[in-house]
Amino acid sequence: MKTILAEIITIGDELLIGQVVNTNATWMAQVLNRAGITVVQVTTVRDDSQAIWNAVSAAMTRVDIVLTTGGLGPTKDDITKTVLCGYFHTQLVEDPRVRAHVLALYKNRPEVLNSLTATQWLVPSHATILPNRVGSAPIMVFGKAKRLLVSMPGVPHEMQIAMTEQVLPFLREHLNLSEGIIHRTLVVYGIPESSLALRIEKWEKALPKTIHLAYLPKQGIVRLRLSSYGEATPEQMDEQISSLLPLICDHLIATDDLTPHAVLGQRLTINKQTIATAESCTGGRLAALLNEQSGSSAYYMGSVIAYDNSVKQQVLGVSPETLSTDGAVSEACVRQMAEGVRRLLHTDYAIATSGIAGPTGGTPDKPVGTVWIAWATPEGTYAECCYFSGDRNQITGNAAMASIGKLLLLLKNTQR
Amino acid sequence: MKTILAEIITIGDELLIGQVVNTNATWMAQVLNRAGITVVQVTTVRDDSQAIWNAVSAAMTRVDIVLTTGGLGPTKDDITKTVLCGYFHTQLVEDPRVRAHVLALYKNRPEVLNSLTATQWLVPSHATILPNRVGSAPIMVFGKAKRLLVSMPGVPHEMQIAMTEQVLPFLREHLNLSEGIIHRTLVVYGIPESSLALRIEKWEKALPKTIHLAYLPKQGIVRLRLSSYGEATPEQMDEQISSLLPLICDHLIATDDLTPHAVLGQRLTINKQTIATAESCTGGRLAALLNEQSGSSAYYMGSVIAYDNSVKQQVLGVSPETLSTDGAVSEACVRQMAEGVRRLLHTDYAIATSGIAGPTGGTPDKPVGTVWIAWATPEGTYAECCYFSGDRNQITGNAAMASIGKLLLLLKNTQR
Numbered sequence: 001m002k003t004i005l006a007e008i009i010t011i012g013d014e015l016l017i018g019q020v021v022n023t024n025a026t027w028m029a030q031v032l033n034r035a036g037i038t039v040v041q042v043t044t045v046r047d048d049s050q051a052i053w054n055a056v057s058a059a060m061t062r063v064d065i066v067l068t069t070g071g072l073g074p075t076k077d078d079i080t081k082t083v084l085c086g087y088f089h090t091q092l093v094e095d096p097r098v099r100a101h102v103l104a105l106y107k108n109r110p111e112v113l114n115s116l117t118a119t120q121w122l123v124p125s126h127a128t129i130l131p132n133r134v135g136s137a138p139i140m141v142f143g144k145a146k147r148l149l150v151s152m153p154g155v156p157h158e159m160q161i162a163m164t165e166q167v168l169p170f171l172r173e174h175l176n177l178s179e180g181i182i183h184r185t186l187v188v189y190g191i192p193e194s195s196l197a198l199r200i201e202k203w204e205k206a207l208p209k210t211i212h213l214a215y216l217p218k219q220g221i222v223r224l225r226l227s228s229y230g231e232a233t234p235e236q237m238d239e240q241i242s243s244l245l246p247l248i249c250d251h252l253i254a255t256d257d258l259t260p261h262a263v264l265g266q267r268l269t270i271n272k273q274t275i276a277t278a279e280s281c282t283g284g285r286l287a288a289l290l291n292e293q294s295g296s297s298a299y300y301m302g303s304v305i306a307y308d309n310s311v312k313q314q315v316l317g318v319s320p321e322t323l324s325t326d327g328a329v330s331e332a333c334v335r336q337m338a339e340g341v342r343r344l345l346h347t348d349y350a351i352a353t354s355g356i357a358g359p360t361g362g363t364p365d366k367p368v369g370t371v372w373i374a375w376a377t378p379e380g381t382y383a384e385c386c387y388f389s390g391d392r393n394q395i396t397g398n399a400a401m402a403s404i405g406k407l408l409l410l411l412k413n414t415q416r
Numbered sequence: 417m418k419t420i421l422a423e424i425i426t427i428g429d430e431l432l433i434g435q436v437v438n439t440n441a442t443w444m445a446q447v448l449n450r451a452g453i454t455v456v457q458v459t460t461v462r463d464d465s466q467a468i469w470n471a472v473s474a475a476m477t478r479v480d481i482v483l484t485t486g487g488l489g490p491t492k493d494d495i496t497k498t499v500l501c502g503y504f505h506t507q508l509v510e511d512p513r514v515r516a517h518v519l520a521l522y523k524n525r526p527e528v529l530n531s532l533t534a535t536q537w538l539v540p541s542h543a544t545i546l547p548n549r550v551g552s553a554p555i556m557v558f559g560k561a562k563r564l565l566v567s568m569p570g571v572p573h574e575m576q577i578a579m580t581e582q583v584l585p586f587l588r589e590h591l592n593l594s595e596g597i598i599h600r601t602l603v604v605y606g607i608p609e610s611s612l613a614l615r616i617e618k619w620e621k622a623l624p625k626t627i628h629l630a631y632l633p634k635q636g637i638v639r640l641r642l643s644s645y646g647e648a649t650p651e652q653m654d655e656q657i658s659s660l661l662p663l664i665c666d667h668l669i670a671t672d673d674l675t676p677h678a679v680l681g682q683r684l685t686i687n688k689q690t691i692a693t694a695e696s697c698t699g700g701r702l703a704a705l706l707n708e709q710s711g712s713s714a715y716y717m718g719s720v721i722a723y724d725n726s727v728k729q730q731v732l733g734v735s736p737e738t739l740s741t742d743g744a745v746s747e748a749c750v751r752q753m754a755e756g757v758r759r760l761l762h763t764d765y766a767i768a769t770s771g772i773a774g775p776t777g778g779t780p781d782k783p784v785g786t787v788w789i790a791w792a793t794p795e796g797t798y799a800e801c802c803y804f805s806g807d808r809n810q811i812t813g814n815a816a817m818a819s820i821g822k823l824l825l826l827l828k829n830t831q832r
Contacts, residue, residue: 014632016455017599018446019639019673022438025460030434039432040467042460044441047630051456058474075613075631076620114614134805155633157806183433197491198530204492214463215491216430217571223435257435277721283712284695284703287721291699294775294808296723302731303721305693305703311718311761315731345727359710389550390573392710 003230004175005063006032008042009055011070011080012154015044024069024159035168036177037065038229047071052083060147065171070154072137074116081124081140084151088142090126095138098123102136130166134158139166148174184226184237185257188248189405193217196224200247208232211240219401221260224248253408260404261289267411268299273348277303278316278341280328281355281371286400301345306337316340329354329366331383334374338383342376350376351403357392371399375407382410419646420591421479422448424458425471427486427496428570431460440485440575451584452593453481454645463487468499476563481587486570488553490532497540497556500567504558506542511554514539518552546582550574555582564590600642600653601673604664605821609633612640616663624648627656635817637676640664669824676820677705683827684715689764693719694732694757696744696770697787702816717761722753732756745770745782747799750790754799758792766792767819773808787815791823798826 008028014020025042032039040063045051052071059066071080085092099121106112120136123129130139135158142149150167152159171177188196193215197204204213210231216223224244226237245252254263268275277286287303290296306312309323312333317340322332334352342350355371362368369390374383384406388398424444430436441458448455456479461467468487475482487496501508515537522528536552539545546555551574558565564587568578587593604612609631613620620629626647632639642656661668670679684691693702703719706712722728725739734752742748750768758766771787778784785806790799800822804814 013628013630013643014641015442016445016458017449017641017643018442018444018455019632019641020634021442022458026431026434026437028434029432033433039434040462041471042432042438042458044458046456055457073631074610077628077630112608112610114610116610116613157810160807192528194490194528194530194532197532201532212429212493214429214493215489216435218436225430225433225435227429227433279700279703283707283716284700284705284719284721285707287695287700288704288812289700291701291723291812292809296699300699301724302727303700303719303723304731305700305719305721307707307713307719308717308761315718315720315760344731345724391576393708394573396704396707 004037004065004177006037006039006065006067007059007063008039009052009059009066009068010042010044010154011047011052011068012044013047013077016046024154024156027156027160028067028069028163031163031168032067033181033183035172036181037171038181047077047079049079049083052080053087056084056087056149060144060149064147064175066147066149067167068149068151069159072151072153074119074136080151081122084140084142084149085124088124088126088144088149090124090142092122093125095121095123095129098129098138101131105136128170130162130170132158132162133165134161141170181230182228182232182234182237183257184241186224186241186244186248186252187254187258187260188222188224188251189220189253189260190409191222191251193222196222196248196251200244203244203247207240208236211237219398220405221253221401223257225257251409253405259292260401260408262293263408264404265290265293265296265299268349269295274299274301274346275349275351276301276341276345276347278337278350278352279303279305280307280312280337280353281357282353282396282400282403283307283357285396286351286353286403289400289404301347304341304344312337316344327366329356329370329372331372331374331385334372335376335381335383338374338376339381348378349407351407352376353399353403355395355399357395359392369395371395373399373403373406375403375410377410420453420481420593422453422455422481422483423475423479424455425468425475425482425484426458426460426570427463427468427484428460429463429493432462440570440572443572443576444483444485444579447579447584448483449597449599451588452597453587454597463493463495465495465499468496469503472500472503472565476560476565480563480591482563482565483583484565484567485575488567488569490535490552496567497538500556500558500565501540504540504542504560504565506540506558508538509541511537511539511545514545514554517547521552544586546578546586548574548578549581550577557586597646598644598648598650598653599673600657602640602657602660602664602668603670603674603676603679604638604640604667605636605669605676606825607638607667609638612638612664616660619660619663623656624652627653635814636821637669637817639673641673667825669821675708676817676824678709679824680820681706681709681712681715684765685711690715690717690762691765691767692717692757692761692763694753694766694768695719695721696723696728696753697773698769698812698816698819699723699773701812702767702769702819705816705820717763720757720760728753732760743782745772745786745788747788747790747801750788751792751797751799754790754792755797764794765823767823768792769815769819771811771815773811775808785811787811789815789819789822791819791826793826
């Protein structure tokens with residue numbers, strides 16, 4: 001089977017001065033891989049004719065499909081369309097279908113229709129124009145020597161709808177895509193990457209060359225990903241997974257590429273159980289993480305974010321003695337927070353966090369990164385003191401993730 | 417002044433199958449720009465010798481400094497160090513200083529020390545080795561024909577400390593960096609990008625060629641960024657800002673590159689006022705956004721995340737009649753939520769949200785993306801029904817951002 005190779009070119013000054021994170025490339029890589037297309041490179045260049053031209057020209061020698069995003073807006077810094085017309089030797093002409101679409105798109109927002117918007121219905125005469133259902137920039141497909149270039153807008157929402165509804169079906173039809181790429185992921189928690197590597201060293205050495213292993217550590221979680229690029233069968237992949245599982249089962253939290261909050265959500269939904277949270281230092285991140293899951297309303301009741309001590313005391317019922325003697329970052333306080341919110345919102349489980357997110361507020365006793373976490377369950381309340389490194393954002397993110405990862409291991413151990 | 421050009425090469429399969437978002441490139445681009453180094457390209461390649469070699473070799477012809485991240489871990493898929501040794505014609509030798517550092521790093525975690533970790537103290541004989549204070553992978557600086565390549569680990573926290581404490585000081589010393597790059601940012605809310613462009617068209621046309629304008633739209637906010645790459649003076653930049661300001665003042669929320677939540681935080685801190693939130697559909701994202709700010713504990717009291725209606729009723733005091741007659745996604749409900757949490761947590765301001773985040777739960781009357789937002793203030797309570805497009809994540813993110821952006825405009829209008 002011929003592997004189809006792709007390169008993503010993301011265009012925009014904002015990506016190169018670090019004002020915007022390149023989430024488009026990540027999202028596109030995900031859906032292209034799922035469609036059996038191997039992404040071999042992502043290139044990000046400025047809104048500069050020469051830079052765009054060079055990146056396009058290099059990519060068109062490397063891969064079968066080049067996908068670009070960005071630089072299609074109506075303002076003067078958007079030059080992608082003009083550069084592509086030059087590279088593919090074509091010219092801009094008015095497209096009545098695109099014109100009608102843009103006029104319809106903005107019929108309830110006349111303030112958006114103006115001379116700049118009008119440049120949006122100028123399209124290259126030698127390109128396939130795919131409709132952009134939700135935006136004004138046309139999606140353009142250029143061809144040269146059996147290689148394709150697809151140009152899409154950079155607005156994430158528009159690009160995603162364009163990819164899903166237009167570009168992938170177009171590529172499927174023109175490239176005869178197969179499902180040759182296979183990924184299998186196991187998710188473990190609570191073991192460092194290198195210890196894990198040693199533990200499974202023998203197994204890894206015996207892996208056939210057709211199957212590739214990657215360690216993906218993030219926020220205390222390690223995803224072990226097995227990939228085959230068209231050479232191994234699903235059965236061969238399953239066989240390797242079966243021999244790997246017993247080596248890591250004590251730390252295993254998922255056998256699919258699922259987040260800890262998705263695993264917890266599935267478990268609570270199946271068991272018809274509910275959960276609540278009481279957050280101090282994580283300040284809403286734990287709740288937001290749990291609610292990323294569609295369908296979370298089935299098991300997630302709510303949260304009390306008790307940033308201020310008065311809220312811990314009055315809403316969650318933490319005793320004033322605990323706050324004055326042990327302080328807010330203490331075992332006693334998180335236990336009372338977890339039990340308090342579990343009682344208040346009538347849930348089966350509750351998680352509470354209290355810690356020092358920094359950058360200020362640390363002491364020699366309780367340095368920045370100290371986080372007490374408690375889990376109130378029908379079997380009793382458990383608490384643990386954790387230490388996280390990094391900045392405020394990393395500490396709160398890691399603490400939120402740990403409070404879920406550790407609950408999953410706790411449930412495994414207490415309920416077997 | 418000679419402009420120093422840089423390229424970032426991020427290495428790792430995980431970036432090309434879309435499992436990890438490339439936040440490293442964004443962060444590095446930010447600090448490099450601030451240091452007066454212009455990032456002209458970001459290239460992401462797989463953990464593959466040929467791909468790494470090709471990317472390094474192309475970048476070394478384009479720019480003065482190449483910075484790579486990733487592929488320095490102790491596991492078998494990490495091959496960057498070997499490839500760089502090949503490209504720069506050098507060999508791996510044991511470094512006693514790195515060895516001592518790694519042993520000290522893990523002295524309390526003997527489980528991490530093993531034969532794989534031991535490969536971390538093998539370093540290229542012809543490279544400058546900078547210390548990695550928080551991790552085991554060495555930071556390596558290679559040179560070839562007056563161009564530099566810096567190789568750093570891919571773990572974000574390690575890379576950030578390496579850049580801040582080692583790489584930037586090293587580059588400053590070796591490249592005689594100036595502060596030539598100037599960015600000025602104005603942040604506006606509540607006006608579409610193209611209307612904004614038309615409004616300031618005349619001003620934009622008159623901009624000198626030494627000053628570059630970019631529109632950076634995100635979540636309903638547009639940042640207007642003026643940049644000079646060593647050619648305009650700070651006074652010339654200020655002059656342009658002064659003539660732009662009167663054109664956009666009705667939508668202006670910040671005159672620095674600040675987020676709406678940072679602006680709100682500053683305002684509340686200065687006025688010694690407090691805020692609380694009551695969230696339904698945003699499920700913690702609004703609280704998390706407000707608490708991203710260091711120092712938020714000065715003004716942010718807490719939140720009640722009332723995902724379930726029983727919590728809206730029992731904790732926030734929303735009337736059962738409202739819930740049964742108007743429903744949870746209604747003006748009456750968000751008003752009572754905002755007033756309820758303001759009363760409960762004794763704050764000056766409160767924001768409440770209730771809507772349909774999707775993908776399920778929409779009706780013809782209240783489609784997915786409908787979000788009611790209320791603001792309880794000392795001057796009274798205001799409410800607005802908003803519509804957001806996109807998936808669950810985008811809808812909740814945009815709603816959280818809108819609830820802050822609109823509060824800033826509301827405060828401007830009601831308190832002038």
